[in-house]
Amino acid sequence: MLKPKYEWQLADKKYTALQVSQLAQACQVSEITAEVLLSRGYDTPEKVEVFLTADPKMIHDPFLLHDMKKAVDRIQQAIVANEKIVVYGDYDADGVTSTTIMFETLNELGANVDYFVPDRFKDGYGPNMAEYQQFIENGVTLLVTVDNGVAGNEPIDYAVAHGMDVIVTDHHELPEKLPNATAIVHPRYPGSEYPFNDLSGVGVAFKVASALLDEVPEEFLDLVAIGTIGDLVSLTDENRFLVTNGLKLLSEGQRVGLNALLKVSGLENQKINEQDIGFTIAPRLNAVGRIGNAGEAVELLTTFDEEKADLIAKHIDSVNDQRKQLVEDIYAEAIFQAxxxxxxxxxxxxxxxxxxxxxxxxxxxxxxxxxxxxxxxxxxxxxxxxxxxxxxxxxxxxxxxxxxxxxxxxxxxxxxxxxxxxxxxxxxxxxxxxxxxxxxxxxxxxxxxxxxPLKIDGVVKADQVSVTAIQDLSKLGPFGTDNPIPEFEIKFDQIADAKQIGANQDHLKFQMAGKSQKIDAIAFKQGAMLPYLQVQPGDVKVVGTLELNTWRNQTKPQVMVKDLCVDAVPVIDQRTTHLNKQMFDRQTTYVFFHKKTYEKVQHYLNPAAQVAILSGESTLETVLAGDLTLVDCPDSLTRFANWLANQKPDAMTVYFYQRNNAYLDGMPTRQQSAKVFKFFANHPVVDLKKQLPDVVAHLHMEQNLLVFLIQVFFELGFVKIDNGRVSLVPNPKPQKLSVAPTYQLRQQQIKTQEKLLYSKSAALTAWIQARLTDNNKGVAE
Structure with missing residues (x-):
């Protein structure tokens, strides 16, 4: 069988079908959505309403955060006195959005402010002593950290000792010893009264901005959504409200720099969702900090110049492409080493x-x-x-x-x-x-x-999946940490139209057919699974998320496959008469029934390739598991059947390469055998190294058949062979040809090759699968 990548964990049903129906009617949602709500504890219409409603009341008082009043008082004092202020940020998506919010807020209030984003390679993460020293030399008297600072004891102590105050705004784990800062604004500060402790760095910066401006600055919510999703914090409570409204603002396109970034990312004029941030926007902002200087990202987010924004966005997009190529190149080396x-x-x-x-x-x-x-x-x-x-x-x-x-x-x-x-x-x-x-x-x-583990919210039939049901499910978003996108096991009758897609054919597309409709499914990076679906289309199980796909103004349901498995062992028929290098670059165990075949292709194999050579008497005792590829054809069908019954493969590919085709050559007739014997009786010595083509022509016989008979005669003592010279033994003991080992082997090979090389693909697959589960050892038919 093809095992699933994850351990599927179906949610415990602590509710009845009647409860699902009642909640669906009361809340006017599909039963699929109602089932997800029930499985996540929203079991009354009142709870559902609170969860689904983005109520501004979810925004908590910023002054409940530890040291918020101290921070606000000190910042206002600096603004009034025209002190030099620096916002000290971080180089990931959360850090650059935090920096942008704090910088724009202070700028709006008339502060003498600049921002600094550390270089990952020169400055490292968090407060940097050399940079702090430079700020002091430049006359900076107030430094405000965003998304960092709680672990910066030494640089902050130095700053305070040299007359520069530091306000720390952060959300990372608190160390045992906290820095000697003027204020530490942190949602998890010991003894804090703040009711929600999972704000991101940008969330904390947003609360400081709210306190300074004495209102909720909704114009920053697009940035809050990006930083919050990018940092994988909980999408519950206050964060749910912030991200929900931030996504709306993003879709409206009010920020010049973000509009340029959406354009180069292929998201222009689209309704932006959390997946667009997680897989498209945040990775691009992160890329600049990974292989460049993240200050460029802040410059993009703060600019009002469309031409400048376009240039920066294009550069960030190219940096992201560079980042992806670096990952691919390094990963290729790393996985080889692994x-x-x-x-x-x-x-x-x-x-x-x-x-x-x-x-x-x-x-x-x-x-x-x-x-x-x-x-x-x-x-x-x-x-x-x-x-x-x-x-x-x-x-x-x-x-x-x-x-x-x-x-x-x-x-x-x-x-x-x-x-x-x-x-x-x-x-x-x-x-x-x-x-x-x-x-x-x-x-x-x-x-x-x-x-x-992979938590599955429920089981749905292909016929239940509809555009309306998926639209209902989207109301449960935004999805992310602590509110994962619902995963379903999809029940269907058959797989249809399975094919590989993508530039490198590395993705998989197929349809799941129910009784009344077919649902499209996409499995990214699963193109190699195509043969398994083709040979076992009725034994496939699928888990995935339900989405809508719009193409040419037509919207249809679509399943994004998270995981799949095949209950029966997939047997992939790739029988061949020729072996090449491309056949030996898979992650599999290559099984050889003849050592000579292994020696023939050994130079094709990676030194780390898994190989099993099963020639000799130990064949039946060798038990293999995982993905197996049977390279050549075994000699004995009975022994092969017995061996299969002991194996534990996840999948099996068969090449069944055979150099000498006994089935096509057949067994020699009585007349052919007598003709060859008579020839050697009349020719006392024949040098086959020199004369074999002449003998073949003289006897009008296939060379393979002639060589076979000579070997049989030798085993029976009818002839002697000395360095390629064949001579008749005088008065040999009469014996039947059938007692010679080579004769018996050929009989086995013919029977084996007929079954394994010349049966139809479906029949071969069924025969092998039956043997893999066969408890009656030795049953080869």
């Missing part, structure tokens, strides 16, 4: 490279975790560097920060949390890092093969 023998046997991965761009190593690490299921650290440096820098990503079962923090002394720099870390380490300490990392995984009994 699959070597040493790493294949480990529960964790420490991948190192030379001259890899450090701004994208976190993305590469995330992709490796997704591909392998293993917590991963990716590091890089130059040949001349003594240090390597990089990022790590983890899985839920392993707290990455705690695992690596156990030996803090081996790092030059280190920080992070449960799922992600950043670090700098000397090259000579890499072995210690690998041992520490692996030991932590062993201690928690980490199973890299354990699939990640």
């Amino acid at each position: 699959q070597n023998t040493d790493n294949s046997n480990r529960k964790t991965l420490v991948i190192t490279g030379t001259d890899w761009h450090q701004g994208v190593l976190g993305i590469v690490a995330s992709r490796l975790v997704e591909a392998t299921g293993k917590p991963t650290i990716v590091l890089s440096g130059n040949h001349s560097d003594s240090d390597l820098k990089g990022s790590g990503r983890s899985v839920a079962a392993l707290n990455l920060f705690e695992a690596l923090n156990a030996k803090r002394e081996i790092y030059e720099n280190f920080g992070g949390h449960h799922m992600a870390v950043g670090l700098t380490i000397k090259k000579e300490n890499i072995p210690q890092l690998r041992d520490l990392f692996e030991a932590a995984a062993v201690e928690v009994n980490l199973d890299e093969h354990q699939a990640l």
Whole structure:
């Protein structure tokens, strides 16, 4: 079977069909939407109304945030005194939107203000001592951090000691010792009365702006939506209201720089949703900070010059393309390293490279975790560097920060949390890092093969999916952290019209047919699954999200596939008479029934390729699992059937290459056998190295058949063979040809090849699948 990528977890039904129907009627939504609401605890019309209504009352009083009054008083004092103020930001989407809001607010109030966004590579994350010193030398007397600062004790202490006040606005984890700042505005400050603790950095900046302006500055909500979604904070409570209204503002296009960015991103004049931010807008803003200077992103967001905005947006878009190519190039090297023998046997991965761009190593690490299921650290440096820098990503079962923090002394720099870390380490300490990392995984009994959980909100039939139902579901958005987009298992009767799409044919498109309609489905990066759907169209299961697709003014339902599986073992028929290099570049175990075939194609195989050579008597004892590719054709159908019954494949591809075709050549007739024997009786010595073509022509017989009979005669003692010279043995013992091992082997090969090489594809697939589940060992028919 083709196993699902995730562990499907269907929501517990703590409600009845009657409750679904009643809630759907009371709230005037589809039963699909009502079922999702019930599964998420919204079990009364009153609760549903509160959840679905974007009520301004959800906005909390900014002065409930710790030190807000102190911050506002100090900023107002600086504005009145015309002090130099700097807004100190961060280089991700949350940081640049925070910087923009704080800068524009202070500018609107008449402040003498500038902004600074640190360079990821020169300045690092958060307060930087050298930059703080420069601000002081330039006469800055007030610095306001956004989306950073709570861990900046040393630079902030230095600033205070040298006459510069610092106001920290942040949302990151609070350290044990807090900085000596004039004010610390933070939603999770100990003892804080603020009712919602999951604001993003831009959310905190927005609250400071609200307090300074003495109103809710709705013109900033587009920026709040981008930073909040980009930083993956909870989309509940206040954030839900901010993002909902921010999406509306984004769609109205009131900010020049964002309009230019939407245009180059292909989103111009469209209704913007949270997925557009998460997959299109935020990644572009992040890209500038990853491989350039994020100050350019703030410049884009703050400009009123359309021509300038267009130029910056185009450059940011090109930087994003560069970022994607860097990720692809580095990932290709990294995954190759991850699959070597040493790493294949480990529960964790420490991948190192030379001259890899450090701004994208976190993305590469995330992709490796997704591909392998293993917590991963990716590091890089130059040949001349003594240090390597990089990022790590983890899985839920392993707290990455705690695992690596156990030996803090081996790092030059280190920080992070449960799922992600950043670090700098000397090259000579890499072995210690690998041992520490692996030991932590062993201690928690980490199973890299354990699939990640996927919560499924419900099961729907293809015939239930409609435009109206999907429009109802969209009312539950914006979707994100703590309010995930609903996932459904789709029930259907048959897969239809499955095909690969995309420039590289790496995506999959198909239809799920119910009794009354067919629903289109798209599975990104799943193009390789096409053969499995084609050979087992009735055994496919699909989980995905329901969306609308508009094409040529026609709107239809569409399923975006999250995961799929095939209940039966897919058998993919790729039988061939010729082997080439392209047939050996898959992630599979290549199975050879003849060592000679392996030797013939060995140069095609990657050194790390999984190979099983099953020639000899140990064939039946070899049990294989995962994706298997049977390269050549076995000799015995009975032994092959018995071997299949012991296997545990997820999928099986068959090439069944056969160099000598016994089935087509057939067995020699009695007359042919007698003719060959008589020839050797009349020719005492025949040198086959020189005379074989002449003998073949003389006897009017296929060469393969002649060679076969000579081998049979040799095994029976009728002839001798010495260095290619064949001579008749005087008065040989009479024996039947059928007792010769080569004769018996050919009989088996004919039977095997008839079944495996010349049966129709459907019949072959059914026969192999039956053998894979066959408990009656030895049944080959």
